[in-house]
Amino acid sequence: MTQQDKPAVVCVFxxxxxxxxPVHLEAARGLAQEFHKNNVQLVYGGGTTGLMGEIARTLxxxxxPKAVHGIIPVPCNGNGNGTPEQQNGEGKAAERVVAEAIDEAGIPESEYGITTIVPDMHTRKRLMATKVMEGGKGSGFVSLAGGFGTIEEVMEMTTWNQLGIHRVGLVLVNINGYWDGLLAWVRNAVKSGFISGGNGSILAEARDVAEVWPKLVEYQVSRDRMQLNWGEE
Known part of the structure; x- marks a missing residue:
């Protein structure tokens, strides 16, 4: 199958x-509907709660189920006896509890798609990125609202783009100005000379979920990104 024939794979943070x-849950459902209309496959962190669970279950x-691939580390896939933040559903790691036996193929299909269990967070992020880079035209990374873990994932993939590790699109879904602070920081970093003008556009903004797919398909890499040889990365 050629790159042109492959479905797009989009990782959502x-x-x-x-x-x-509730506008953020509505955005998660709306983004899933946009993915369905455009035959997009979802890769995500494997959670069943909050925005993670909403977009996966809707798609x-x-x-x-084959349209959704959750990737979750073993520590996040425990028996529910996590930290108080996890028990209250407040932490990034408040994710799926799996009762079934685990094998190399992941776990059985469910209302949240197919799940792969990995040993740690680094393996999770690398595998999510690999799935995206193996996808067809329009593949990329998208961020809905989230906390520390979400912004960390977004900025790592932005850095990877700047370093030349990948060349796919990154889109912030800026519902009700949720990401205004981050976008203002980028503009200030460009103004202050810590980010080049070209690289200041690595992160694209969508004010509505209907804008996400066109922005991914039309995404143009920065002229200022580094031309480094990463071998098998």
């Missing part, structure tokens, strides 16, 4: 909680 404003209901 987002919170394991729904936040205080499975529309496109079937």
């Amino acid at each position: 987002c919170g394991a909680t729904g936040g205080n404003d 499975v209901s529309l496109s079937g």
Whole structure:
């Protein structure tokens, strides 16, 4: 199968909680509907709660379980006896509890798609990125609202783009100005000379979920990104 024939694979970073404003859960459902319309496959962190669970469950209901691939580290896949933050559903690691036996193929399909269990966070992020880079035209990274873990994932993939490790699009879904602070920081970093003007556009902004797919398909890499040889990265 050629790159042109492959379906797009989009990794979505987002919170394991729904936040205080239902508009963010609505955005997760709306983004899943956009993915369904455009035959996009979802890769995400494997959670069943909050925005993570909402986008996965919605896309499975529309496109079937093979359209969703959750990737979760073993420590996040425990028996529910996590930290107080995890027990209250407030932490990034408040994710799926799996009762079934685990094998190399992951776990059985469910209303949240197919899940692969990995040993640690680094393996998780690398595998998510690999799945995206193996996808067809329009593949990339998208962020809905989230907390520390979400912004860390977004900025790592932004850095990878700047370093020349990948050349796919990155889109912030800026519902109700949620990411205004981050975008203002980028503009200030460009103004202050810590980020080049070209690299200041690595992160694209979508004010509505309907804008996400066109921005991924039309994404242009920065003229200022580094031309480094990463071998098998």
